[in-house]
Amino acid sequence: MKTDADKLRSFLKQIAPTLETYGKKSIVSEIDKAITTTEDSATVLFCGEFKRGKSSLVNAIIGAELCPTDTGIATSVITTIKYGAVKKAVRYYGNILDTANAISPDSFKIGESPVPTLMESLKSEEIEWGDIQKYTMGDVLDIDNTVLVELSYPCPFLKNGITIIDTPGIGGLDPRHAILTHMALPKADVIVFVTDAAEPLTDSEKRFYIDHIQLINKPCILLVNKCDELLSETLNIHLDKVKLEFADTICPQIIPTSAKYWELYTTLEDEEFLHKSNKDAVLTSVISQVTASRKFQYKKIRDFIIAELNNASIVISNEINALNQSSDEKQKELESLMSQQIALASYRKELETPTSQTRLQINSIFEDARNDVANLISTRGGELTSIEFNKLLTSEKGLNNDGKWLVAQINDRLRRLSYDVDERIESAFKGISEKIQSDIADTVGSNMSLMTGDFKELNSFTSQLLFSTAGKAGLSLTVVSVLASGPIGWAVGLAAAVGLVWRSVSNENETRKKAEIQQQILPKINLALTDLRNQTNNRFAKFHQNLLSVLQTIIKDIEDRMKVLQVSIQESRTNEHKNKELIAELEQKSKFCETITAQMKLLYSNPFTNAQ
């Protein structure tokens, strides 16, 4: 059968890596130490009013006269006795009164033991075994400032780790004695409160029990010593009184005993004294209280481990939550990246396929523009060579300035026509560019941070397409030169030609003049219109060629974007899977914590004992 300590260690060993990873680093060794301490040691402290026979009882249990006993006040120091294969005595000495006085008497009640602080200020030395009495009995000067004597002694009863503490009696005249007892009290795991059968229970004894022992909340035994001094009826009356006195307290176990008979039994081995001393009952009770105290201690350690494991669990589940959240985000990010990728791929295909909806729409914008321009030139050109020309010729100013007015008017109209043609082409470019832009925005979404950078490039590219129509940047140098310098240069050219015509028709009469002007200028106008048509066709051809290369550039641009996206998608997927794996690992850990916690909670739980 495993001991409680073994069971706790078994759990601790299993969860040590978890606690160390998700909790405090030093916690495992701290817990381990607590288990070992509980397993290896238990302190049974004897206390009570002076002269109740505390030291005599301690000696009886040990089976040797270690502690001084006397009819007068005997014990002046704290004596601890623990197991040791060889006898050894060490005394701790120093001036405790100053230090103790500095601590308010209240602080002796419960809680923090001042012993460690006091002990630190003490010096220690090993003393001769024969000198024990010298350092434990008498006043401060007699004992040379000894506070505590630590004895190691080969007593079988102490072998399982029990340390017995004898304390000076309380209620005596020397305040030092009470102080020492108060100092030692918090060190006790089990308290043995010694009273006297021959003396009525004093108020101070009872108060001491209530104010100091009961408050510490440790297992306690009340020994009624010296029962040899009473006849059995009187003893029973006394015991009943004691029981009554303690009825309103958390009642300790009350056991009558006699150190005197006990010692007699030890020396004479007479069974009668064994029985009368009640030795077995006392020892059984001490051992069972030690066991209870250890159990209580183990339970505390168990609860502590569960609390630490729970803390680790919280850390783990927080990590899981964080990972889940980031996993959700990563999932969303991944989905968005994938949908961008798919959208881009499909638009790329649209742009690539000449028969696609998008391409047909682009073509129709292009063709509409070309038809419009052709119509424009033929309508306006036709008017200029017929109605418009006659109107100008027959107008009041028709022959003004030797016909220069007329030529200027015609040049002006030709210029306006070429501007209009230019504007129409420009708007076709704009239309196509806007369409592609809005298509891409629709496909990929304008809110996609990853894409904005490249959309700008796309923008600048399409605006380049626009600029080139305005003649500022090189979409097509030929088209630009025709249209940018075209209307002006070309009009100048026409003016020069008309000027030549003009000089050859001087001094004719008005009608002939008109006829001659008509004959000379009309073919020139037709020639100019043909030129405009050719140039326009040229420009549309270049426009178309450029459009194709623009589409190629956009496609390449999309492909580059897709490659970048692909890398992001792969990264995102790897992260997401790493995440999932981590989550799975943590979930196993968390389940493990749960299992161990559940297993640990079962320790010391026994729902069946109350059922009886």
Added chain:
Amino acid sequence: MADFYNPEVQQIFPDSCAIKSQQLILNDFGIEVSEVDLVQTAAVNGWYNGGTAPQDVGNLLELANIPVTRQEGANVFNLVNELAQGHKVIVGLDANEMWHNDSISDKLKNWYNDFFGEPGGNHALIVAGIDTSDPNNIQVIVKDPGSGDDGKPYPLDQFMDAWSDANCYMVSTDMSAPEFAEGMQNFDQELGHIPDVAGVSYPDFQIFNDISMGLPPFMPMGDFVPPVGSFVPPMPTMSPMTSLTNAYLDFANNNIGFNDIFSDNYMFNDYLDCGLVNDYMRPTCFDGFNDINWCDIQPMGYNMPMDFDRFALAGMGVDYNMFYNDCMSQFNAIGDFNSMALCQQQLDIMSYCDCNCMDYSTDFLMYM
């Protein structure tokens, strides 16, 4: 018999076997309580009137905060599955078949009762383990409060005969017993199960457990041949579950490959309800797939981790055989044997599909 006697296992009262069994389990979990206290508690709660009703077995454990699962019509794979997870198991059975099965007349009487009498569970005990070291003689190790036997082995067939009389009733704890309980020293509480079951990896064992769910409940069978001249109806020579057990052991001992278990050599195939099996196997498949540590490997020809998502894979027309074999060799190379075992599990599920005319991708991968 005396070899196995342990007074601490023996029940005090003639009808407290279920209570004693629970006491032993409570002790395993670190709860020290006497049988007498338990009997009193059970009596107070109405769980003990001349014995414990099957549905009340486990109540004492639950009262002590040890959750349990009760299963009727369980089979030996289910039983082993509980044991493999470190759970403690109590079964109901017919004690006569356990204790009085040595002489020919005992056997004949028990066998006769199975067919014509009123079989019924009258006893509860703890199954502590199963010894498969000799595949020809599998032994069920029990802790029997009735006889006080601690760790006594019984031939599987005899155990099954006795167990089936109680309709193969089983109560198992949901929690693994703690490390300090008997036999738990080497159990990996964090992993939550033993690494392999009688020479078969735990993931592979799960496949067998799933398959066992598609077989009819126990049918008594005979290695026992009735004495010549006695009037007895012909006995089936084998139960489907025994056939599956044989397949399992043949597979465990490397006598056959996994897909060979679906051959005509094993008659359990004639009884297999694939619909039922699939219901159990799909979660196994899904969990197994997700537990594979894909991140550390890059199978040939796959755009990892783009393609390894189960849905992606399901729709890709992947040659899964090649895929998993490649994955396994890569896991082997980096020493991730758990993932390797899980890939093997997927391969086994594929074999099961192939042999039963199903499509792994559509019947399993796409299912969830």
